[in-house]
Amino acid sequence: MNVLMTGVGGQGIILASDMLSEVMMRSGCDVKKSEIHGMAQRGGSVMSHVRFAERVDSPLIPFGGCDILLSFEELEAARYLRYLKKDATVIINRYRLAPPAVVSGSRTYPDVVPIIREKTPNIHLVPGSAIAEEMGNARGVNIILLGALSALLDPPESAWYDAINSMLKEKIRAANIEGFKRGRQIQIQ
Amino acid sequence: MAFFIFESSQGEYVMKKILSGNEAIARGAFEAGVSFVSAYPGTPSTEILQTVANEYPAIHAEWTPNEKVALEVAAGASYAGARCMAVMKHVGVNVAADPLMTLPYTLIRGGLVLVSADDPELFSSQNEQDNRHYARFAKIPMLEPSTSQEAKDFMIEAVRISEEFETPVMLRTTTRISHSMGVVELGRENGCRTPSLERHPAEWVMLPANARARHPVIEERIWSLRACSDASPLNFMEMGSPKLGIISSGVAYQYAKEAFPDASFLKLGLSYPLPEELIRKFAAQVDDLWVVEELDPFMEEQVKAMGIDCHGKDRLSLCGELNPDIIRNAITGREPEDAALPDLPPRPPSMCPGCPHRSMLWALKRNKCFIAGDIGCYTLGFLPPLSAIDTCLCMGAGINHAHGMATVFGPGKEKIAAVIGDSTFYHSGITGLLNLAYNKGAALIVILDNSTTAMTGAQDHPGTGVTVRGERNVNLDLETLVRALGIGWVKTVDPYDVKQTRKDVKEALEFEGPSVIISKAPCVLLKSRKVPGRPLTVDTDVCTGCKVCIGLGCPAIEFRDEKAHINEMCVGCGVCADLCAPGAIGGEK
Numbered sequence: 001m002n003v004l005m006t007g008v009g010g011q012g013i014i015l016a017s018d019m020l021s022e023v024m025m026r027s028g029c030d031v032k033k034s035e036i037h038g039m040a041q042r043g044g045s046v047m048s049h050v051r052f053a054e055r056v057d058s059p060l061i062p063f064g065g066c067d068i069l070l071s072f073e074e075l076e077a078a079r080y081l082r083y084l085k086k087d088a089t090v091i092i093n094r095y096r097l098a099p100p101a102v103v104s105g106s107r108t109y110p111d112v113v114p115i116i117r118e119k120t121p122n123i124h125l126v127p128g129s130a131i132a133e134e135m136g137n138a139r140g141v142n143i144i145l146l147g148a149l150s151a152l153l154d155p156p157e158s159a160w161y162d163a164i165n166s167m168l169k170e171k172i173r174a175a176n177i178e179g180f181k182r183g184r185q186i187q188i189q
Numbered sequence: 190m191a192f193f194i195f196e197s198s199q200g201e202y203v204m205k206k207i208l209s210g211n212e213a214i215a216r217g218a219f220e221a222g223v224s225f226v227s228a229y230p231g232t233p234s235t236e237i238l239q240t241v242a243n244e245y246p247a248i249h250a251e252w253t254p255n256e257k258v259a260l261e262v263a264a265g266a267s268y269a270g271a272r273c274m275a276v277m278k279h280v281g282v283n284v285a286a287d288p289l290m291t292l293p294y295t296l297i298r299g300g301l302v303l304v305s306a307d308d309p310e311l312f313s314s315q316n317e318q319d320n321r322h323y324a325r326f327a328k329i330p331m332l333e334p335s336t337s338q339e340a341k342d343f344m345i346e347a348v349r350i351s352e353e354f355e356t357p358v359m360l361r362t363t364t365r366i367s368h369s370m371g372v373v374e375l376g377r378e379n380g381c382r383t384p385s386l387e388r389h390p391a392e393w394v395m396l397p398a399n400a401r402a403r404h405p406v407i408e409e410r411i412w413s414l415r416a417c418s419d420a421s422p423l424n425f426m427e428m429g430s431p432k433l434g435i436i437s438s439g440v441a442y443q444y445a446k447e448a449f450p451d452a453s454f455l456k457l458g459l460s461y462p463l464p465e466e467l468i469r470k471f472a473a474q475v476d477d478l479w480v481v482e483e484l485d486p487f488m489e490e491q492v493k494a495m496g497i498d499c500h501g502k503d504r505l506s507l508c509g510e511l512n513p514d515i516i517r518n519a520i521t522g523r524e525p526e527d528a529a530l531p532d533l534p535p536r537p538p539s540m541c542p543g544c545p546h547r548s549m550l551w552a553l554k555r556n557k558c559f560i561a562g563d564i565g566c567y568t569l570g571f572l573p574p575l576s577a578i579d580t581c582l583c584m585g586a587g588i589n590h591a592h593g594m595a596t597v598f599g600p601g602k603e604k605i606a607a608v609i610g611d612s613t614f615y616h617s618g619i620t621g622l623l624n625l626a627y628n629k630g631a632a633l634i635v636i637l638d639n640s641t642t643a644m645t646g647a648q649d650h651p652g653t654g655v656t657v658r659g660e661r662n663v664n665l666d667l668e669t670l671v672r673a674l675g676i677g678w679v680k681t682v683d684p685y686d687v688k689q690t691r692k693d694v695k696e697a698l699e700f701e702g703p704s705v706i707i708s709k710a711p712c713v714l715l716k717s718r719k720v721p722g723r724p725l726t727v728d729t730d731v732c733t734g735c736k737v738c739i740g741l742g743c744p745a746i747e748f749r750d751e752k753a754h755i756n757e758m759c760v761g762c763g764v765c766a767d768l769c770a771p772g773a774i775g776g777e778k
């Protein structure tokens with residue numbers, strides 16, 4: 001299984017992909033994950049490849065090999081379409097962050113859904129950022145989206161709480177579990 | 190991350206943990222009994238020392254001002270008998286190249302490992318040099334891990350080889366090894382060596398007579414390491430179909446394995462010196478031989494020099510990183526799929542909203558300066574609309590560019606300035622500034638002092654006086670240091686005070702002789718930042734749509750419907766409000 005997480009530097013993608021990797025390792029899979037740190041984090045486009053199976057070789061997902069794309073931002077969902085399998089599941093957080101060319105007015109922010117539909121019909125727009133705002137912490141969007149993703153994967157709900165409890169500091173655990181539950185309630189078929 | 194205990198098939202318990210290559214190297218150092226680690230931050234190597242500092246309190250860890258210092262202090266620790274590791278990114282090894290080329294002549298006591306983290310694809314670097322050449326150049330053995338597990342295990346093996354052969358050993362990673370995560374089975378700590386004072390003048394005092402006697406030692410050593418490479422468990426054959434044979438190392442091995450799971454492989458972990466016997470044996474057993482490696486044909490040329498015909502860089506690019514698709518297409522001869530990619534607005538990295546560099550670069554531009562840049566976040570000021578950086582070569586080069594240019598133009602002809610960050614200044618800017626003063630330069634040098642090494646994720650340095658473990662040891666006064674170097678005109682400015690900054694820049698440029706402005710404001714990502722964190726607002730009835738604020742290139746200011754709008758990324762630094770002639774930008778500054 002190959003999961004690609006995309007978004008903008010600073011959205012908490014690395015923690016979400018760390019947590020996914022931890023849960024899959026505990027369920028007995030070989031896991032590899034790859035992403036770029038450094039310059040790419042300064043508000044640039046970021047992606048994290050997470051692969052799990054009995055044995056994983058390449059830390060990078062091959063083109064046409066991605067089963068699930070989880071995008072933290074709408075535009076970033078369309079940037080890495082080469083990685084998608086035919087009929088891959090695409091989960092997009094309803095959130096638009098204007099890139100520099102849109103900020104300066106030289107380009108318009110595109111509607112990405114028709115672009116992605118050419119590759120796969122399985123597109124789910126989810127209100128991750130809206131739920132995070134409602135819960136009073138915009139930065140909590142990563143755990144909400146992870147909750148939404150978790151419903152598509154094998155490990156039981158309790159496995160995710162075990163990972164949250166072992167990876168996060170005590171004072172932020174309760175809020176993260178709450179966010180995870182809200183995300184998991186989003187029904188993605 | 191917490192470790193997790195699994196029960197093995199033999200009923201024993203093994204501890205497994207998901208680690209990045211960098212975290213695994215730190216763990217390997219711990220298990221190998223390393224007691225001294227030095228580094229200068231640089232992507233993709235930075236997390237190695239940070240992990241050592243955070244997780245292994247018994248190991249001495251230090252940020253050094255630059256990579257030359259890092260390697261030399263590690264050499265000192267080794268001479269005293271301790272196991273040690275010096276860590277840097279690929280271009281950092283250039284800075285450490287002076288000690289590196291002579292260090293193998295000297296007697297290594299405690300195991301000494303040089304970690305070089307290369308950056309194929311230039312994710313965060315100024316070039317994509319292939320540092321495997323350094324192993325051959327310095328005549329030292331090199332190990333190349335392909336996974337996080339190997340990163341940990343090879344670190345231990347590197348220490349062992351270093352002590353057995355009394356040589357520095359290079360552990361070479363790439364971004365995809367350093368920053369990829371994988372499951373690692375943890376081992377036990379082996380225990381440190383106790384330091385002891387010895388004297389080996391013939392082996393440690395490298396004056397010509399001694400060095401001449403030592404040169405044959407390293408030639409003989411690298412010769413005997415060939416046999417070691419042939420026998421090493423790090424180098425092995427995995428025989429599949431004899432039709433296709435692939436020699437590979439590092440992450441390229443994993444990509445090739447993904448692309449051709451049924452092929453035969455010669456997997457090289459100890460990749461310098463190459464295992465010649467093993468290569469001959471492998472080549473004889475396969476029909477079509479390929480060497481799959483990123484960047485230069487380092488192994489391929491050596492294989493060909495052995496008289497063995499093979500493919501490699503005739504079909505694989507010398508530039509950029511590989512992936513399974515590139516390798517599959519190269520070997521099968523298939524044309525890459527012409528995937529028509531949608532035309533999307535790009536999203537390059539940019540300076541953060543509220544970054545103190547922005548207003549200083551703007552002030553220099555408004556004074557019509559040529560701006561020699563350096564390595565750091567401010568290099569991003571190159572991007573439009575700011576378009577404020579005119580050169581960027583390597584750490585510390587900007588001051589020297591400016592001096593060279595200003596000198597050939599002569600006084601009063603062109604306005605030549607250089608910008609350099611505080612960490613970069615301590616790394617290799619001090620000598621340039623010393624030269625500028627000594628040779629009567631005239632350029633304006635701006636030290637962008639944001640009290641951290643920002644681009645690599647906020648590391649301390651001698652200027653902050655705080656060590657990697659948070660101890661405050663020195664209080665360095667930058668203005669005093671600059672004066673001591675011989676600079677007569679020095680002023681510390683607050684870059685958020687836009688009008689004053691512009692005036693100070695003008696005054697500095699008019700001064701005959703070298704001048705230094707210290708632009709002092711903490712990075713906005715630090716807790717000590719000066720900005721209030723509350724977004725400003727635009728009164729669209731007052732905004733004339735003049736776009737002066739847009740010229741700052743701040744991601745928080747958007748231009749829609751002929752007016753400026755400020756989004757929620759704004760941290761309220763107020764620079765745009767100061768520039769807004771109609772006074773349309775307000776809010777609590």
